[in-house]
Amino acid sequence: MIREFQSTDLDKVMSIWLEANLQAHDFIDPEFFKQNFQLVKMLIPMSTVYVQDLNGVKGFIGLTENYISGLFVEQAYQRQGTGKALVNKAKQRFNELLVHVYEKNTAAIDFYLAQNFEIVSKSLNEETQEAELLMRCVVEHKVKIGQCAL
Template identity: 50%
Template sequence: MIREFKENDLNSIMKLWLHTNILAHDFIDIGYWKSNYDKVKQMMPEATIFVYEEDNLIKGFVGLSENYIAGIFVETTYQSQGVGKTLLDYIKERNTELLLQVYEKNSRAVTFYLREEFTVHNKQIDGNTNEAELVMNWNAD
């Protein structure tokens, strides 16, 4: 079931945010994610967040700032089981255009977004990590 974020979800989704970022971005120093943890935790309640939950267990979430996808995060044991696609389909139903940035080396995520009809608009360097990232978008048309 997908539902809106509740304040008492914050610790669970932050744990998921940190864990999945570290695993998906092994090309970025772990210290980067840990040093941004508190800043991201403060910003989370300002975003639009949808949580995928089953049996009172958060299996994933998506964070949006208007039509910009800040990230889709799925608990490791539930990846490749449709949780990320379900979250993405949910926000596609509510938007006519979606934008995101994804690290080029995160090939699993790049493949996922390309399969889900996102197109690459630009390639740039993330000034915080000096890693190449792809700017991608999706249109409902």
């Protein structure tokens, strides 16, 4: 079940955030994520966050307007539709989604391409000095008389 973030989810969300970042970004010094942990913990409640709750939080998506500021899933639940379901939740809210993905994170790039994102541009992340791609998805909402559907 996808639901809105609750303050009681914060510790689990942060655990997933740290574990998934360390797993997906082995090309970045782990200290970078550890040093940013408290800042992210403070920012999470200020964002729009949805969690995948399957007898406990297994993944989450954080949004700042239509920008995906984070999408993280527990390793044991990856490649099982959790990430896709969370992106679809965001697609219900916005006509366009944007996300930055490190160029070396090919699994994430492939995931977003499969969700109909396209690569818009490439830049250098100033904090990590790693190349990242800006990806964009335009959501087409099909409108039927009396209802709205994706």
